[in-house]
Amino acid sequence: MIGIVLDNISRLDLNLLVTLDVLLDELNVTKAAKRLNLSQPSVSVQLAKLRDYFNDPLLVSNSRGMTPTLKAEQLRQPMKEAIAHLHEVVLPTAEFDPERAKQRWRIAAYDYGEATVMLPLLPALRAQAPLSELSIVQLPPTQIYEKAERGEIDLAINVVSNSHLNLHHRTLFSDQYVLAARKGHRLLNGPVSLDIFCQLEHVMVSPDGDGFWGETDEVLKALGLKRNVVLSVPHFLFLKAILETTDLVAMLPSRIAMMSDLIQIVSVPIQVPDFTISMLWHERVHRDPAHQWLRKQILLAVT
C-alpha cells in the first residue's frame, strides 16, 4: 500500500502543485505564467501534466475564461495546506517583523471573547502591525479543531473542552458568573434570597439559540430549585443591552457586567462554578513566528 502511494507521488513533480495552486487563483494560464515567472507555453504544458496525473481536465475553457472542475475545487484546500507545510519544512524560519509584515490572522471568538480579549488587543495590534489584517469569525466550539487543522482559522478564544485536546492552549483568565440587573431595579434593593432569585425573570445566553438551561440551572437543580428563564439570546452584548433597558436579570460573566455603568452586580446565595478562557491553536502554526508574536500580544493585552 505504502509502495503504491510512493509510486504515485514519485510520478508527481511537486512544483506542479504550486503551478496548479496559482492557476486556480488566477483562472488564466497567461496570468499564472507571469506570476510563476514562466512562459505561457510552459504553464500550459504543466497543466497538461497535471491533467494527466489527476485524470481530470481541472480547468475548462468557457466564454469568460476558465472554470475549475469539481475535482480541482476538491484539490484546492488540501493542496494549499500541503504547500504551506512544505514551506514550513524547507524555508528557514525568519524573524517576524510586525511593522512591515502583511499578515492576515483569522481568529474564532464569540462576542464575549471579542469584548474581553479582542477589544483590549486591537490598539496594540494596529499600532505595532499596521499592515496586517485581522478577521474574527464566530464558530461553534465543536468546529474549532477541524477548522484549525484545515487552516481556516489560526487561533480560537474559548473555554477548553474535550474536543480541543489535540490543540495547544494557554489560559488567559478566569471569570465568574454574577447576578446582574439594571441599577434601580424595583426588586433588588436588598439581599436576594434563593426564593426571590428563582422568582426573578431571567434572560440567558445560548450561542446556538436553543438553550434554556445552563450552569446556574444545574446548581439550582442540585438544591431542588428552578429559576424563571423567560428569554434566551445568542449574544452577551445583546443581553447587556437588555439588562440596561428592562427589569430582566441575568447570571452574567463579571467582565461583561462591569462594562456597563447602567448595570449593578447583586450578591446571590448560590455559587456557580467559575470558567476559564483560553486561546487555542493548532500544531500547524505553533512554531510560526508571526503566530507566536500574536499569541504574545494577546497575553499582554489581557494580563
Next chain:
DNA sequence: AAGGATGAGATTGAGAGTCA
C-alpha cells in the same frame, strides 16, 4: 482579439562511461 495548445529547437542537469 485574447488566450490556450502545440511543434521545433535550445538549454540544463543527472547519470554512465572512461581515463589518469
Next chain:
DNA sequence: TGACTCTCAATCTCATCCTT
C-alpha cells in the same frame, strides 16, 4: 577515486496555430 566527457531526458522559450 576524482575529473572529465558524453548521452539523454526533462524543461524551457519562441513561433505559430487553434478555439472561443
